[in-house]
Amino acid sequence: MACGEFSLIARYFDRVRSSRLDVETGIGDDCALLNIPEKQTLAISTDTLVSGIHFLPDIDPADLAYKALAVNVSDLAAMGADPAWLTLALTLPEVNESWLAAFSDSLFEQLNYYDMQLIGGDTTRGPLSMTLGIHGYVPLGRALKRSGAKPGDWIYVTGTPGDSAAGLAILQDRLQVDDEADAAYLVKRHLRPTPRVLHGQALRDRASSAIDLSDGLISDLGHILKASGCGARLDLNAFPFSAPILRHVEPEQALRWALGGGEDYELCFTVPELNRGALDVALKHLGATFTCIGQVVPESEGVQFLRDGQPVVFDWKGYDHFA
Template sequence: MTGEFALIRRYFHPPTRHTLLAGGDDAALIVPQMAHELALSTDLLVGGQHFFPDMDPHRLGQKAAAVNLSDMAAMGATPRWVLLGLTLSSFQESWVAAFSQGFRKILDAHEVDWVGGDTTAGPLALAVTIIGEVPDGQALRRSGAHAGEDIWVSGTLGDAALGLDWRLGRCPDLAPAARDFALERFECPTPRVALGQALRPLASAAIDISDGLLADLGHLLTASGVGAQLELARIPTSAAQPSGPTDSDWQRRVLQGGEDYELCFTAPSSRRSQLEALGRAGTVVLTRIGRVTAAPEERFIQDEKGQSVAVSWRGYDHFAGAA
């Protein structure tokens, strides 16, 4: 008993900022703001499935927090409270200390309170639940896109997939600077929380890119009952990518690779100048990559010659591997 409860008390009950009762009771107590809806999301991260079990625990803590903050960003919500369910195969205090420091680092940067959770023994896994607030009626959803609107993404795509490729030994010749950048993007993604909130009056629909651009945009298109035409040459990538749009590895990483945790969103063309200004003023570039079309089944990417790029719009199936 000393083990479990002592570790919970020591690392998992940090001070809170806007919470009535945190940790150590049967439930945490919070007081929601008036005239706000609450956004609720749970993400599972299983060792060997979503992260390498030997991953640096400080980075794992950061990633676990960031992945959940990204869901709040995609809704335009302000993240406020987090619950952590941690399943540990063994109790090593140094691991728990480093993990909780990484987790807290990201939460603190966004003023999110870590209010409770559960800890148990078993195969290494994380279950993070995040609760955010969004003014009544202003949440971004996947279902609001209309034909004729623009499709935008934040940041650069394919970086996390490049980091994963390097970890898997698929691109051993990657230059050190590119490798470090890609690994940082893979292991410590930056949730676009401020961007999500700024998009509330501008975007018609939004999603975060966790499963890959085409898979996640596909979810948005399905939810909105529309299609899309993308321009391959417009997809933003970083200088770390060792090849270009005609390379199949580039296409796999940039179009299908997950875990960049950028936002993909749609907006009327009347918002272009505002969005361009937002991209210039903010910390992350915004790029218009295509447009929404009326035909729900139309999912089209054209190369510079106007030819269709043959690539699957499906994402990753946790039960069947890559689909």
């Protein structure tokens, strides 16, 4: 159908539900203009999602919008930042109005939930993909970085990593789960992961480092260890698994998915011994699930896995697009 690029943008994306005071000019000029409060550091992250690689081509557009935003908000969560603004560059093979309506409704529902504002973007014709730029604030000097872990710090994860990979396996018919509620739970953990925004904010001044689990625990914890110049000892017996995954997946497979499956968007973080009490109070106050899975060790000791106190060997990597 004949539908100009500009009217398309106007129709689906130029609707302000959240009108933030820090947005001087949003969509509709050459640039958005933003006024940042004093003593706040700006946090910026960018993610691209490509059809067939980051999502299944037949994904429900509402789920796609949800996940695209969640994945990016998760990067803010990992810094302890408050979400603020989004830019969206959307490449579409064609103008499909019902697809656009479902996608944009879902996107704005989520933006509204986080009190975020869409401040700009681009719409182009091409193979389906999108790039989101996400912007948030963190109080000056209080951002959670990957580089602060020290030997002796304890290693934690939130939630139950592995669920997302199990949900994807169900969607791809690689895993059969007869129990409807369990299947729905696992699929939802894949399609609608929850960015741990409040958890990340509660970790400020308490955790020594943090990252979100996008590529799998081994790969993501590896980034912390590399940036901090440390090794780690992980207790496989301590790993937290959800009841649904334990009911339908062999323990070894569940572990493999937790370590290498990715897309859980839980947080992995390190906490000095002195801060463990404060951490417990802050996260329990949120009703958060979090588990200590190991300890940071000197870099020379590498990454060790223990089961029942004995070393075990693994060679499972995170998902790497160009591997």
